[in-house]
Amino acid sequence: MKKLPAFARLRALLTALAVPAAFVLAGCGAPFKAATPTGFVDLGDKYGDDEYRATTADGLVLGVRAFKNEPKGALDFWVRVVENRMRDTSGYALLDTKEAKDRAGNIGKTLRFGHDESGVPHLYYLTIFVDDEHVFLLEAGGTKDLVEKHEEQIAWSIANFLPS
């Protein structure tokens, strides 16, 4: 049997490894693409594929998480579940709710909560998008002053969020 040149062998080996790796990566990648606004730093490599974090130097934090849509529910269901949990169990004040739209044009809902942490008023925004497979939670939280100061960046990160 004729031996292949060293270069050809290496190429065959890489091909053999790359093909399955590509399949694996395709199945394991993050189910969303988060958008990091100006002034925030992406802390993504510290978290799993299903989670994204970004923060400002002052401590205003953005987060995105994806969960399986199980039990399968529509947007209204998950919004109501989250609202009840935050108000009844955690005592957060629901300040208002408004419609949200991601980069793909999906409609979601933003719940704006207020809560005192160690006597300091904080704001906590939860935006929910739902598709057949996933429930996406986009969080933004920090002291009231910080959040109010960065309202535009938070809105931008929601508008540019993209489910995969």
Added chain:
Amino acid sequence: MPRSVIRMSLGLFLSMLVGCGGASYGGAAAPDMAYGGGAAESAPMAQKAAYAPGADMDYSDGDAGGMLASNGPLPPPAPPVAPTATAAGNTTPAPSTETQRAPMLIYTASMNLAVFQVVEASKQVETMARETGGFLARRDDHSIVIRVPAAKFDDVIKRIEQLGDVLHRNLTAEDVTEQYMDVEVRLKNARAVRDRLQQLLAQATKVEESLEIEKELTRVGTEIEVLEGKLKYLKDRVAYSTITVSFQAKQTDSVKPTVRIPVDWLNQLGLGRLLNL
């Protein structure tokens, strides 16, 4: 005065004291002790003692007859029985007069607000109390208790609801009319006994008799003070409603069960996790 007469008189009044436990307002005793006796008092006197919230309160511990002519406005949450004034000179017996009396209601509210801007909200609640003629009763990190004039109860509740996210509220109206009337009748009778004892004391000729009457006077005096205190307490609770505002999550043992969806990530919501990078 013969000693036996004094003893008989004392015995009579003691038996009246025992029998005036409030079960009967009809005034089986002398007419001036009957509950309905005050109905014939003058209108100004009657108005002076009107207890409807918002009216000028008379805390002079007063006069049983005045209570019968409560013609002021009723508390805002609209008690079921409309008050009517008793006409001067009306000789209606006590039971029918009772039915004309406005109910004495103690309004109490407990409100649970979400924990947000607690310091500011708490200050605003206190300001509301002062603006409406009420006062701060108690305050700590998580709650504030205010007392407001009953006539302002409804307004203050509405204003507090504007302050934040009301998670839970509980409003109660306790009818203490019967309790008040009971104390009132017992007080009136005790005062009558005291007056009579004082008359007997003035007529007593022997030291032994005087000592016996004075001993009884002391006992009756103490009872009058206790009854006056109860009356004042009830008047105060009717005149000023109590509102408790708490800033905390709903208690887990709340009457209304909360459905808990069995999804783990719901337990991972909140600022605590998000800000813990």
